[in-house]
Amino acid sequence: MRRPLAAGLRTFATTPARRAEPPPPRRPDFKKLDAADVAHLRSLLGSPDSSLVTTIPAPNGEWTACAQEDLVSYNSDWMDKYHGHSPVLVKPKSTQEVSKVLQYCYQKRIAVVPQGGNTGLVGGGVPLYDELILSTEGLNQIRDFDDVSGILTADAGAILESLSNFLHPKGYMMPLDLGAKGSCHIGGNISTNAGGLRLLRYGSLHGTVLGIEAVLPDEKGTVLSINMPGGCGAGALRKDNTGYDLKQLFIGAEGTLGVVTGVSILTPRLPSAYNVAVLSVPDFKSVQTVFKETRTHLGEILSAFEFFDHEGLEMVLEHTGAQSPFESQPEEGAEKPFYVLIETSGSNKDHDDEKLGGLLESLLENGTISDGTLAQDETQVQSLWSLRESLPEAAGKLGRVYKYDLSMPVKDMYSLVEEARERFAEKGLDKDGSIKTTVGYGHIGDGNLHINIVAKDWDPKVEKTIEPWIYEATAKRNGSISAEHGLGLMKAPYVGYSKTEPAIAVMQQIRRLFDPRGILSPAKYLPQASELPFQSEEERVQ
Amino acid sequence: MRRPLAAGLRTFATTPARRAEPPPPRRPDFKKLDAADVAHLRSLLGSPDSSLVTTIPAPNGEWTACAQEDLVSYNSDWMDKYHGHSPVLVKPKSTQEVSKVLQYCYQKRIAVVPQGGNTGLVGGGVPLYDELILSTEGLNQIRDFDDVSGILTADAGAILESLSNFLHPKGYMMPLDLGAKGSCHIGGNISTNAGGLRLLRYGSLHGTVLGIEAVLPDEKGTVLSINMPGGCGAGALRKDNTGYDLKQLFIGAEGTLGVVTGVSILTPRLPSAYNVAVLSVPDFKSVQTVFKETRTHLGEILSAFEFFDHEGLEMVLEHTGAQSPFESQPEEGAEKPFYVLIETSGSNKDHDDEKLGGLLESLLENGTISDGTLAQDETQVQSLWSLRESLPEAAGKLGRVYKYDLSMPVKDMYSLVEEARERFAEKGLDKDGSIKTTVGYGHIGDGNLHINIVAKDWDPKVEKTIEPWIYEATAKRNGSISAEHGLGLMKAPYVGYSKTEPAIAVMQQIRRLFDPRGILSPAKYLPQASELPFQSEEERVQ
Numbered sequence A, B: 001m002r003r004p005l006a007a008g009l010r011t012f013a014t015t016p017a018r019r020a021e022p023p024p025p026r027r028p029d030f031k032k033l034d035a036a037d038v039a040h041l042r043s044l045l046g047s048p049d050s051s052l053v054t055t056i057p058a059p060n061g062e063w064t065a066c067a068q069e070d071l072v073s074y075n076s077d078w079m080d081k082y083h084g085h086s087p088v089l090v091k092p093k094s095t096q097e098v099s100k101v102l103q104y105c106y107q108k109r110i111a112v113v114p115q116g117g118n119t120g121l122v123g124g125g126v127p128l129y130d131e132l133i134l135s136t137e138g139l140n141q142i143r144d145f146d147d148v149s150g151i152l153t154a155d156a157g158a159i160l161e162s163l164s165n166f167l168h169p170k171g172y173m174m175p176l177d178l179g180a181k182g183s184c185h186i187g188g189n190i191s192t193n194a195g196g197l198r199l200l201r202y203g204s205l206h207g208t209v210l211g212i213e214a215v216l217p218d219e220k221g222t223v224l225s226i227n228m229p230g231g232c233g234a235g236a237l238r239k240d241n242t243g244y245d246l247k248q249l250f251i252g253a254e255g256t257l258g259v260v261t262g263v264s265i266l267t268p269r270l271p272s273a274y275n276v277a278v279l280s281v282p283d284f285k286s287v288q289t290v291f292k293e294t295r296t297h298l299g300e301i302l303s304a305f306e307f308f309d310h311e312g313l314e315m316v317l318e319h320t321g322a323q324s325p326f327e328s329q330p331e332e333g334a335e336k337p338f339y340v341l342i343e344t345s346g347s348n349k350d351h352d353d354e355k356l357g358g359l360l361e362s363l364l365e366n367g368t369i370s371d372g373t374l375a376q377d378e379t380q381v382q383s384l385w386s387l388r389e390s391l392p393e394a395a396g397k398l399g400r401v402y403k404y405d406l407s408m409p410v411k412d413m414y415s416l417v418e419e420a421r422e423r424f425a426e427k428g429l430d431k432d433g434s435i436k437t438t439v440g441y442g443h444i445g446d447g448n449l450h451i452n453i454v455a456k457d458w459d460p461k462v463e464k465t466i467e468p469w470i471y472e473a474t475a476k477r478n479g480s481i482s483a484e485h486g487l488g489l490m491k492a493p494y495v496g497y498s499k500t501e502p503a504i505a506v507m508q509q510i511r512r513l514f515d516p517r518g519i520l521s522p523a524k525y526l527p528q529a530s531e532l533p534f535q536s537e538e539e540r541v542q
Ligand SMILES: Cc1cc2nc3c(=O)[nH]c(=O)nc-3n(C[C@H](O)[C@H](O)[C@H](O)COP(=O)(O)OP(=O)(O)OC[C@H]3O[C@@H](n4cnc5c(N)ncnc54)[C@H](O)[C@@H]3O)c2cc1C
Pocket: A078, A113, A114, A115, A116, A117, A118, A119, A120, A121, A123, A124, A125, A126, A136, A156, A177, A178, A179, A180, A183, A184, A185, A186, A187, A188, A189, A190, A191, A192, A193, A194, A195, A196, A197, A254, A255, A256, A258, A259, A260, A261, A392, A393, A484, A485, A488, A521
């Protein structure tokens, strides 16, 4: 039965459903994986011994069961915040194997969670209960590279950093870069629509991804190949206006529509010249002034504009043991300064130096910046960048980190961090040591604020002080409750803060269209039917 | 009833269904517009006398019927190739009016064709039969502009050029530019995913469009507001990963999912320096060599790289009466040269001049180019650009133009033009004057080839010689049968040359999800159910 889309003009759910703790129960109609399933899944795989790992013992000695611990790193997320207990990990080696596995899971109603490098920060890539873990680890080949157009085609499981390493000697680079590059998979990047440090210059994956190959969780394990090279018909083209751009739905779908197995992406030329400067400014307003001036002076060579606060710098210096790059230190009781990192990349070092020099001169002259460092060589470039890039790691070392990645108009960004600190102080959470520090940093160019609230431990009291307050504060500022990291398990019930009811209704229908039995990443990404007023039980995927 | 998506690994329809001539008949279940409909539609509009134009007389003198001729320009397309006979044109003045009109059309099963500036080239924006024409002409306000972020929000009916004119004094520009800028609407640009002359530099609308407001053809005339500013919740943000990026579906949907009423778009800074050069090269291979060298020398300041052939230049010079910008003319019998237009735009004129100078020096030194002109002032910039931009107009003046806009790997682009000419010669179509000339031009940077086949008249004999041969030849080269212009009426039956069967099946299901009664742009965009093997009659929207 098809129902009309929910109506209403920009009706936001004013009181979005809140996730009850604990999360929704395991759906009883999902099959519990057993030895017969393992035997059948093994029969679908070319090298079952390396492609399937399970804690389920073989009745007939056909395979060796592993210990629970062997699956821990796949069952737990990077922050050690979400923990599932799946007994089966499958690592297919080809698109056809993924297709066979998904077809089987569809037939048997086995719930599945797709997993890439498992660096996601919202609990999307690990099982909630006992879902089969379908990892792309085994899909890691580079399929094709065209060095005239810069179009790269690779398996979804290729690690971001290895793709970068492949491209550099050819004079190209990946259009995205993030702290997790050594572990995350390009398929995971696409599935989370990862942003990262180069978005300001090269735009989002919605612009740079040209083709996607994905397997659907349906009767046939349908392989959807959209603008991928090879065969006959459109392949790896920059322009193609033949029908809806279906691949866009997979960008940021977090594994709810299908398993991405391959990708074709446009890679930019590697710039021949880089510059990095880190500047100290007295307040957040000056961060914005510097941003405006920077865009005017640097124009097309600006490739990153990041900011971090003094609390962040202190945390990093303590963690790394490094020296502050600034001569002057804020005096006791004085307002704490902010820091901006500016990167240029271009094709002519002299021109870029001249442009950056012009900017710095003008900023010093008009007194906007008080202190700064300009990298003189590659080592210094790295060490300045590491001030910004070490922030998540430093927070992780200091305690349990409640991480929020929000976007909003630049002018409203930092008041949210200040409000958070006041709130914690009011509740005495800083005094009693529950919260160690609250730091703010992010990509100014994209209006993207990362707030890291470092707590002594995962603590319901702390969590209740933060959520849903932080989402409300974001929505009030016309912001998004997830700029980059996605929804996963963490934010599924809160989508209503950023999306209207009709939009959520359409999303749920699209999800059902691709995943008719709802076996992919259940309970994640979107609110449950029961949490929404506009979907009847009858309609719910059983 | 939901059916699983059609299966198969990259199965292209090997013999795509061909549109029988004439196109599919009018669906008998669509209501014929009558005076009662006009009266009701008028009651939904704030200023019915200016917002509704109809040839249907008022029984009671409530309105004045117009003459058939008054609707001709809305019933016929820019090329004068497609002609409908709609009796009703509605031009709503607000999103709410659009909503009411679509709700009524849904209830009454009235077929609707959304229309912007009516500059589309595939017959998508004009009625096929008697569909109600819903024009965005009345929706032409700029809603908001943020001069820190460069985010512009406007009604869908705003004309591209007026948006440019609005932005220039503020130091910003539209990220797209096309020959039709004086007439086309931003909503039409989005609905066709228009490419144009700046795509190489600023990327496609899939990257630059941030928000879309659209009205759905359903029971309630649902208004879908996705990342638009105003109200509470996410608005006009560069980054937002809360759910499927639904707005992407509307980019290039050609009016089949809903009527776009508003848009929020990221506009780049206006460069302060421009350079344009037109170069003559001996053959198409050299065009590619020059492209490679250009990217190396110009890097981030390259903003356009266009090519056109000698036939194209001759046609334009004849049409405009202008002088050739080149000193040397090809000798009788010699191979005909090709021309490339290179544009740079940047933030520092001296730097740009130096980079371009370096490129030209190197190209002259190694003998790749034989002749060239560099614009010395704004007037020369315009006149060099007009060599390229006048091509479509010149073709239109010369005869009836069969236009194909294809994309494919750059190396295979021009052989297709040559094959076409040989084919026409074989069939004697050049000798007998049916075909006056065949010209090739396009955006090298995007692998986008425009072939204009100028015929004496619209002629089934000519058309049969071209189609489907040209689509087959494109598919063989791994190309797309529509790089920019879309599918419309012209290419609806041919999608199978560029998309796989499973992908087309998914598209049809998505279309039905948004437009349950199939009232929007019937018979266009996708193949009819009867032309596809994988959709049962029962499932077809009645
Ligand atoms: C230190 C650190 C820094 C980070 N910095 C950034 C940053 O700057 N910007 C940013 O956006 N993110 C950042 N992240 C978050 C994370 O790295 C990204 O979200 C990354 O793109 C996830 O990739 P992954 O391969 O690890 O995916 P996983 O964590 O394995 O999975 C993420 C989600 O995608 C789904 N998924 C994974 N692979 C597939 C597939 N092939 N098909 C279908 N679904 C799939 C999973 O089910 C899950 O929902 C950071 C993380 C860390 C740990």
